[in-house]
Amino acid sequence: MAKREQNLDDAQEPDKMLGHDPFEGLDLEWLDREEGELSIEVLGHDPFAGMEVEWIGQERHERPPELKRDASEIAPAQIEIEPAPEIPEPPAREQAIAEVAPSVPSQALEPPRTERPADVVLARKPLPEATFHFPADFKWGIATAAHQVEGKNTHNDWWTWEQIDGHIKNGHTSGLACDWWKNAEADFDRAVRMGLNALRLSVEWSRIEPRPGEFDDSALERYSDMLRGLRERGIEPMVTLHHFTNPRWIAEEGGWENPETIKLFARFVHRVVEVLGQQCDLWCTINEPNVYSYLGYLEGIFPPGQSNLRTATRVVRHLMAGHAAAYREIHTVQPRARVGFAHNMIVFDPANARSPMDRRVARLADRGYNQAILTALTKGRWTLPVGLGLAWKLRGTLDWVGLNYYTRDLVAFDPTQRQTLFSRRLHADDAELLDGGYGEFYPQGLFRCLQRLARLGLPIYVTENGIPDNDDDQRPRYLLTHLHQMWHAIQLCYPVMGYYHWTLVDNFEWAEGWTLRFGLIELDPKSQARTPRRSAELYANIAQSNAITPQTIDSYAPELRAELLPE
Ligand code: FCB
Numbered sequence: 001m002a003k004r005e006q007n008l009d010d011a012q013e014p015d016k017m018l019g020h021d022p023f024e025g026l027d028l029e030w031l032d033r034e035e036g037e038l039s040i041e042v043l044g045h046d047p048f049a050g051m052e053v054e055w056i057g058q059e060r061h062e063r064p065p066e067l068k069r070d071a072s073e074i075a076p077a078q079i080e081i082e083p084a085p086e087i088p089e090p091p092a093r094e095q096a097i098a099e100v101a102p103s104v105p106s107q108a109l110e111p112p113r114t115e116r117p118a119d120v121v122l123a124r125k126p127l128p129e130a131t132f133h134f135p136a137d138f139k140w141g142i143a144t145a146a147h148q149v150e151g152k153n154t155h156n157d158w159w160t161w162e163q164i165d166g167h168i169k170n171g172h173t174s175g176l177a178c179d180w181w182k183n184a185e186a187d188f189d190r191a192v193r194m195g196l197n198a199l200r201l202s203v204e205w206s207r208i209e210p211r212p213g214e215f216d217d218s219a220l221e222r223y224s225d226m227l228r229g230l231r232e233r234g235i236e237p238m239v240t241l242h243h244f245t246n247p248r249w250i251a252e253e254g255g256w257e258n259p260e261t262i263k264l265f266a267r268f269v270h271r272v273v274e275v276l277g278q279q280c281d282l283w284c285t286i287n288e289p290n291v292y293s294y295l296g297y298l299e300g301i302f303p304p305g306q307s308n309l310r311t312a313t314r315v316v317r318h319l320m321a322g323h324a325a326a327y328r329e330i331h332t333v334q335p336r337a338r339v340g341f342a343h344n345m346i347v348f349d350p351a352n353a354r355s356p357m358d359r360r361v362a363r364l365a366d367r368g369y370n371q372a373i374l375t376a377l378t379k380g381r382w383t384l385p386v387g388l389g390l391a392w393k394l395r396g397t398l399d400w401v402g403l404n405y406y407t408r409d410l411v412a413f414d415p416t417q418r419q420t421l422f423s424r425r426l427h428a429d430d431a432e433l434l435d436g437g438y439g440e441f442y443p444q445g446l447f448r449c450l451q452r453l454a455r456l457g458l459p460i461y462v463t464e465n466g467i468p469d470n471d472d473d474q475r476p477r478y479l480l481t482h483l484h485q486m487w488h489a490i491q492l493c494y495p496v497m498g499y500y501h502w503t504l505v506d507n508f509e510w511a512e513g514w515t516l517r518f519g520l521i522e523l524d525p526k527s528q529a530r531t532p533r534r535s536a537e538l539y540a541n542i543a544q545s546n547a548i549t550p551q552t553i554d555s556y557a558p559e560l561r562a563e564l565l566p567e
Pocket of ligand 1: 145148287288291344404464502509510518
């Protein structure tokens with residue numbers, strides 16, 4: 001770390017300008033550590049916490065003389081000195097401003113201000129005016145999954161599961177969902193009016209292959225139309241090939257407990273890519289192998305409703321083998337494809353940081369849930385508690401990695417909880433919680449997960465991030481704080497290429513039915529009426545300006561000013 005110290009010695013003035021040394025206390029040694037040595041404590045530091053960012057919005061010539069330095073002397077993470085280039089406005093954008101964001105002050109949708117009279121700056125201390133810009137080609141998207149939005153997916157295991165009393169909260173069923181099978185295009189129009197340029201959807205295996213080896217060309221054609229429709233609207237599609245549901249015939253043969261499913265999945269993927277490869281080259285093989293196995297084979301609230309640790313770990317290993325097989329299949333059909341998977345990460349912190357047992361169970365939870373899959377992909381071996389043994393076929397099967405981040409859990413040692421490896425998950429008394437017991441409002445967790453994934457050296461997409469919030473009283477703050485954390489990560493050169501908010505329109509939330517509302521747009525599933533929430537305007541505003549401006553913060557969550565733009 002001698003080099004870093006040397007740089008800081010040379011750069012006293014930028015430090016003064018920033019109010020403090022942004023690297024102070026940042027443990028940079030983790031970069032050199034072996035994976036096994038990584039721990040939450042090491043990675044859990046936000047190097048920008050409390051950073052003075054006032055100067056960022058000023059023109060270079062307005063900066064006080066002592067700050068005039070060659071840009072090369074300033075650490076890259078601190079630099080934001082040039083005004084952002086003007087973004088050409090597509091016609092859809094103006095329309096969006098009128099239709100989606102009618103109540104946004106027009107100022108909030110204008111490009112960031114680049115000039116301010118020098119005398120104003122000198123006469124009084126201006127309000128902090130930092131604008132948080134995102135890279136020019138950044139992808140602003142939303143994420144969905146076939147079963148949650150299409151409606152009438154009668155051939156899969158979830159449809160069967162929903163019909164049984166007690167499986168879904170309030171006896172809800174997916175029913176028509178958001179009616180996307182008939183008319184996804186109406187929501188694509190809404191997305192483009194918001195200024196979005198990316199959309200993640202999944203294809204439903206049971207529609208495309210309703211019986212073993214029998215492919216339904218009309219279903220493939222419908223997906224082809226959807227993807228073409230997205231591209232015609234200037235929206236880049238990302239297609240997920242497995243998002244929780246299986247054809248009934250797969251489930252009847254043991255689903256992902258049965259290793260045969262790996263081959264059958266690869267055959268399905270081959271066919272899909274042959275047809276849809278005309279419209280898409282960004283593929284997400286499998287959504288959240290850890291969640292699928294945890295909820296289906298440990299908690300038992302997803303089909304097939306089991307509770308067995310050994311089976312759960314076997315299912316994770318088979319899903320990852322399915323990922324690797326799909327990766328190879330896709331590249332055989334489409335060599336230029338970009339293939340990844342969506343990894344759900346939860347931050348697990350010890351309930352009592354001074355308790356060695358709490359620390360140990362938190363680390364174990366982290367290894368089992370977050371790390372084991374990443375280690376298998378990078379090192380080609382399974383580690384406990386997921387298993388022991390080689391997984392060499394998994395190595396080199398990622399072109400990018402997807403992060404699904406929602407929340408954090410505190411973990412306490414509890415000798416009575418065998419099934420959960422002697423741990424109990426809880427939240428601090430003073431933690432802000434999300435609706436429906438969904439977890440803690442913890443934006444720093446997004447930064448921490450990105451920091452960790454950056455070690456893979458691959459492009460990262462935030463493939464999901466969102467909040468259940470029917471009355472939209474937390475979502476604007478959730479969006480702004482999480483996107484601000486992502487901005488931090490990008491300033492540190494973590495290769496975050498895009499963000500897919502979960503989700504555009506309220507949809508069928510698995511075991512929670514329609515009780516958890518994740519949409520930027522509210523849906524009445526009976527009438528199919530849609531009503532944009534205020535957060536839809538906010539997200540449109542950020543996507544259109546490719547930045548978070550002070551005006552946006554003031555308009556949508558003024559209570560965040562002190563935190564995001566400290567004086
Ligand atoms: C994720 C799932 C997604 C949705 C969100 C809220 O774990 O991938 O389908 O249910 O949670």
